[in-house]
Amino acid sequence: xxxxxxxxxxxxxxxxxxxxxxxxxxxxxxxxxxxxxxxxxxxxxxxxxxxxxxxxxxxxxxxxxxxxxxxxxxxxxxxxxxxxxxxxxxxxxxxxxxxxxxxxxxxxxxxxxxxxxxxxxxxxxxxxxxxxxxxxxxxxxxxxxxx
Numbered sequence: 838x839x840x841x842x843x844x845x846x847x848x849x850x851x852x853x854x855x856x857x858x859x860x861x862x863x864x865x866x867x868x869x870x871x872x873x874x875x876x877x878x879x880x881x882x883x884x885x886x887x888x889x890x891x892x893x894x895x896x897x898x899x900x901x902x903x904x905x906x907x908x909x910x911x912x913x914x915x916x917x918x919x920x921x922x923x924x925x926x927x928x929x930x931x932x933x934x935x936x937x938x939x940x941x942x943x944x945x946x947x948x949x950x951x952x953x954x955x956x957x958x959x960x961x962x963x964x965x966x967x968x969x970x971x972x973x974x975x976x977x978x979x980x981x982x983x984x
Contacts, residue, residue: 854926862923867939870956881945932964940978
């Protein structure tokens with residue numbers, strides 16, 4: 838940690854991420870893990886978030902603030918740091934949902950690059966998902982995105 842990190846705070850200005858921010862951050866990281874965010878990936882992210890009960894009471898302004906905060910972390914600290922902070926703040930009952938949606942986003946643009954494969958493996962490990970569970974979720978997402 839650098840001098841300014843110690844003085845001014847780390848990952849997200851020292852405010853813990855909310856469950857909404859943590860979930861959205863994981864999906865944003867899934868979109869960006871290959872070095873760019875495709876339109877299909879970003880649209881999948883928005884669709885996933887707006888379907889969830891977790892975001893029912895989040896208005897457009899609040900959502901923009903969440904995304905701006907997460908994009909700031911992504912730009913300053915990178916995908917790995919964003920995922921680390923999000924996994925720490927994400928409630929355990931949302932682990933499988935976050936993983937499934939992240940897999941869906943990785944598959945949204947029709948291909949899976951090595952960076953994306955590594956991201957999915959790392960995310961399942963960080964969330965502590967059993968290998969069989971992660972494989973089953975990934976398999977369902979592959980089936981969902983065929984055709």
